[in-house]
Amino acid sequence: MRLRDTSEGELLARIFPIYAGSGHVDEASVPVGPGDDAAVVGAPGGTVVATTDSMVRGLDWRDDWSSAHDVGVKLAAQNLADIAAMGAEPTALLVSLAADPDLQVSWAEDLARGIASLASRAGAPVVGGDLSGAPAGVVVVSVTALGDLRGRAPVRRCGARPGDVIAVCGSLGLSGGGLALLHRGEGTLSDAVWDEPGCSDGGGRGSDAGSSRSAAVRELVTYHRAPVPPWQAGPRAGACGARALIDVSDGLVTDLTRIARASEVGIDLDGTVLRERFAAGSLTVALGEREAWHQVLTGGEEHSLVGAFAGEASLPPDTDRPWVVIGRVLPLGSGGPHLTVDGEVPGDAKGWDHFAR
Amino acid sequence: MRLRDTSEGELLARIFPIYAGSGHVDEASVPVGPGDDAAVVGAPGGTVVATTDSMVRGLDWRDDWSSAHDVGVKLAAQNLADIAAMGAEPTALLVSLAADPDLQVSWAEDLARGIASLASRAGAPVVGGDLSGAPAGVVVVSVTALGDLRGRAPVRRCGARPGDVIAVCGSLGLSGGGLALLHRGEGTLSDAVWDEPGCSDGGGRGSDAGSSRSAAVRELVTYHRAPVPPWQAGPRAGACGARALIDVSDGLVTDLTRIARASEVGIDLDGTVLRERFAAGSLTVALGEREAWHQVLTGGEEHSLVGAFAGEASLPPDTDRPWVVIGRVLPLGSGGPHLTVDGEVPGDAKGWDHFAR
Structure with missing residues (x-):
């Protein structure tokens, strides 16, 4: 059955239960869920953290590479990572689907199941959304994630200081390598x-x-x-006083350069640690040493968390997905460079741009 | 210049100032604006109201009918109306643009100006967003709006009670008539x-x-x-104890039926008032009496507010855009009907469906 064979109301009647089944939602967390003009979500810390990300068929995924469930997991994951990178806990998701009416209803349901699976793990239920038609062949999915800081200050990109250590939680290069x-x-x-x-x-x-x-x-x-980044580590890092955080969405070098520029510091990465802890193993087995190293430095869509901490003693004691020190923060020399690996500017480290392909 | 001739960073450098110029933003309202992993927005009432809506080129607008500025105004307006329909004040917007790299940069800038113009009027700055490429010819714009209830209870669809009056703030049928x-x-x-x-x-x-x-x-x-619905009337209605509210997005009959079903009541509308106050004038001059009446009952995308109040004395004293009583709430007879006009079920009152066209 295709979307055009059903009505908007019937489609919602199929999708709402998928989201509703993704976990227990109490009245204080979500006073008003889907079905009214807007949702009402708890914001106990007195602020709300908000981010949005979209995926477009043919550009952000290919149907012969990714299932609808994969797309749902990935889109939820990247939004949850952005919330985590502020040091916040996710509280709710909103989902927009603009789709060719020829799309199979089962695809839309599997997409919802993928989103719901991460919503459930994150304790951030889907509270609203939007359905639109789209031209032939087009499918665009957008997710907005909301989060709460529990009264803590947000962890910005601009807080790194000389003497801090740079640490990463999660993998590097796997997503870029897979691509x-x-x-x-x-x-x-x-x-x-x-x-x-x-x-x-x-x-x-x-x-x-x-x-x-x-x-x-x-x-x-x-x-x-279907990446599953360690979004739980974000608020823990915030509670431990992380100075700066970002999620690796456009590549380690590109994203750490953002922290370095915002903080007006230099960052030097330890090539030995990066090679031994991240490039070795599956990446090198699958891709060879040279390509594995390239992916560790430049691979996007990993959504691991990387940031600056006052010292190793400040790292969150996360035994499940430990933080690994990969570099240190330096004073910025006049004119930079903002980012080096073993003191050298990495040669081949272009990030991702959505329009210049 | 087209999107493909610029980088994502350069495009953001053009668009950020458009949004930044849309009004004064203080630290308490928006502790973190655009440029980090996520925005942080004040939620003084301890909850956040959230809604999202998308528009798709060729389906929700045609380039020979609407400018980019129009699209921006309309998308912001419909999101602001959803926040208002909960009785909340808008606090922030997030904007996603997925576009063919052949799109003119000036189109994206005009879109931003349209959104910024309403963001400024509403006191709800654009705090974040997302840019994606899209297949040839495709442009999809999504807005998420956030709002705050200032500690009041949300105004749901389910609160109408027999004896209440039904009142509308804003116009009816103009958008459908224009279409x-x-x-x-x-x-x-x-x-x-x-x-x-x-x-x-x-x-x-x-x-x-x-x-x-x-x-x-x-x-x-x-x-x-480019509708400009009376979103300011939503929180005022909430403060006056409105029992139920909705914005007219799919047509008066369809949307009031939603209130009637959610509240398990019947609603009878006053055909004389609707004809004299809404169908007469420009609608009838442009379309003739019969089509004008049809648009008053069924025209979508008006985004005026309609709701139930305990009585005429409960209506907000809004002299700028006054509330007009157009009906009353009745006990629901067994089996309905949920909605009548002068006691009769309106014959020709189908609403809007996004997939069944």
Whole structure:
């Protein structure tokens, strides 16, 4: 069944229960949920953190690379990461879908299930949204995420100071590596790599097959399709006094340069740690050493958190997804550079731009 | 210059000042504006009201009917109306643009100016957003609006009670009437109607030419392109104890039926008042009596506010855009009907559906 075969009301009647089933919502957290002119969401800290991100079929995903569920997970994840990068806890999501009426209703339902799965894990229910038609072939999905700081100050990009350590929570380069593989035709939804043993967990991560190249390909592509960044680490970092935070959306070098510019400091990264802790393993197995290193520095859409802390003792004691020190903050020399790796300006580190392709 | 000729950073550098110029923003209202991972907006009432709406080129507007500025005004207006319909004051907007890289940069700037003009009037600055590429020809704009209830309870759709009066603030049928004219080829951007005398105010509303058909056409089409609904009336209605509120987005009959269903009541509208106060005048001059009446009952995208009040004495004393009593709330007979006009079920009152066209 396609969207044009149903009415807006019938479609909402299918999608509301998917979101409603994504977790317990109490009256204080969400006084008014979907179905009225607007939602009302608790803002106990007296402010609300808000961000929005969109995904466009054919540009931000390809249907032969990503399922609707993947798209939902990814879009929710990147919005949750932006909330986390302010040091805030997510409280609610709003979802807009503009779609060709020829789109399958089941696609819209799977999209909702993907969003709902992360909404449930994050404790941030879907409280509203919008449905629109769109020209033939077009599907655009937008999510707005709201968050609460619990009365703490937001963690800006501008707070890093010389002497701080730079630390990352989560992976680097997996999403960019997965994208590079998909561009080569590896790991697409029809690829036999998904039929191999050890794949039942969806990515082979940590399985016995982890040392094989197929498992590495699956791990990278799975992360690219449906990243699950450590958004829980954001408010914990804020509570521990993080000086600056950002999520890795356009590549480590690009995003840390944003912190360095906003803070008017220099940042020097430790190439040895980055190679040993992030480039080695699946990235190198799947892509080779040179491309793995490139992805660690420049791979976008990872949505891990990276930031500046007053010292190693200030790092949040997160045993599940530990913070790894990858560099330090320096005084900015006249004219820069803002970012170096082992004291050198990285040569091949262009970030992502949405229009200049 | 087209989007593809600029970088995302350069485009943001053009658009940020347009939004920044839309009004004074103090630190308490917006602790963190655009440029970080997420914005932080004041929520003094301890909750945040949130809604989102999108517009799609070719479906929600046509470039030969609406300028980019019109699209910006309209999208901001419909979001502000949703905030108002909860009884809340708007506090901030977020804007997402997904566009063909061939789009003119000047179009994106005019869109921002349109949004900024309403943001300024509403005291709800643009605090964040997102830019994405899109397939050839595609432009999708999404706005999320946030609002604050100042500690009051939200005005739901479900609070109408038998004995209440139904009142509307703002116009009815103008937008739907304007759309009907545009579909007939009248009032398009190239139409000579815009060259006539008395048109310098953009719509001829209230001018000496107001009695002519051209002026009526201009008034309807101008309202359709860039409605300015009375969002200030929403929080005033909430403060006066409005029982239920909704904005007229899908047509008076459809939207009041939503209040009637949610409140489990019947609503009877006064056909004489509706004809004399809303259908007469420009609507009838431009469209004739029969079509004018149809548009009053079914015209969408008007974004006026309509709701239930305990009695005429409860109506907000708004002299600028007064509330007009158009009906009353009745006990619901078994099996309905939920909505009648002079006791009869209106025959020809289908609302708007985004997929079934």
